[in-house]
Amino acid sequence: MAPETKTSTNWDDLTVRMVSSAAMTIVGATGVILGGVWFQMLAVFVTAVMVWELWMMIRPKEPTSGMLMAALVASIMSGEIANGSHWGLALFLIVPIIGVTRLKTERKTFFAFALGIQIAGWGLVHFRMEYGFVWLIWLMLVVIVTDIFGYFAGKAFGGPKFWPKISPKKTWSGTFAGWVGAAVVGFVFHTFTDAGFWIIIVSMVLSFAGQMGDIAESALKRRMGVKDSSTLIPGHGGLFDRFDALLGAALFMLLLAEVFNVPGVAF
Known part of the structure; x- marks a missing residue:
């Protein structure tokens, strides 16, 4: 009976995470669209x-x-x-x-x-x-795809750690894969919108900024001795845990928009 109980618990946790993710996606997408x-x-x-x-x-x-x-x-x-x-x-x-x-x-x-x-x-x-809507979707997709590509590449290839003292699970393979994923997003938007070629380069740099946002929050949690920023989201931790990379990306784009006239970013 013990193994069955353990398996059931694992599946219960996965269900909670999936439901929480779906709820966050629906609420977030609705807000962005409206x-x-x-x-x-x-x-x-x-x-x-x-x-x-x-x-x-x-x-x-x-x-x-x-x-x-x-x-x-x-x-x-x-x-x-x-x-x-x-x-x-x-x-x-x-x-x-x-x-x-x-x-x-x-x-x-x-x-x-x-x-x-x-x-x-x-x-x-x-x-x-x-x-507008398309611009924000681009920014969010860069962050999301960076995370997805980085996660699966890190699991598949492993290798040297990116910053082991701060975030022991992140690898260089996952980091590079995140940049590749961001470049793919940039290329798609370059192809189907009025964005110029520079959108591909900016997407890759934006990807790195998002990764640094994630690293910064990981460093904060390690410094405070906590696993998650809170327990508000079942199976996921807190909002800070979910949006740390987006914060880093948003800060980078604000700086870029204020300091430079970046060609090809307006859709």
């Missing part, structure tokens, strides 16, 4: 929850403070989206500064991650409003 206030509300909610998860990883015994910060993040981000001013981005400093004043340790950690999460969340809303 755009407007629907995607804005989704982005605000996810951003606020990730800041709460960040706080709870650092100060797990102060959930009330974490909830108040999440509420403040939601309020500030909603106001900034409605206002639409780049100068208003300075308001994203409020929660990181409050966190720094309340924390005795990990002040720089909280400041950097809380600020980055908010800017990335705002960036995704900005991308959806300014560049």
Whole structure:
């Protein structure tokens, strides 16, 4: 009877993961497709929850403070989206500064991650409003395909670890495969849209930025001594665990859009 119980438990866990993944995919895809206030509300909610998860990883015994910060993040981000001013981005400093004043340790950690999460969340809303549905789908597909190609190549080929002290499961083979997958996505969009050849190169660099977002969150969890950012998503951990690569990619594209005039990215 013991082996049957073990097998049943494994299948139960797989079912939970599949149901959670399906639910997240449906909600996320619906928000992206509808755009407007629907995607804005989704982005605000996810951003606020990730800041709460960040706080709870650092100060797990102060959930009330974490909830108040999440509420403040939601309020500030909603106001900034409605206002639409780049100068208003300075308001994203409020929660990181409050966190720094309340924390005795990990002040720089909280400041950097809380600020980055908010800017990335705002960036995704900005991308959806300014560049449209297809542009955001491209960004998300690059991140998703990078993860899929990297996972299967890492399992199939193994080899030297990419950064064993931070993320012992990631390999160089998986990393390179992720770049190849991103290039494929770029080529498809180059073929079927008005995007120029540069979209292929940008897709590969964007892939690396997403991988660095994943590495950064892995380093944070290792530093905090936790396996997942939270237990909100059955079988998956927290929202921060699911969106870390997307945050890295969004921050990179914001920087690229502000500093350079990248040809061939507008669809």
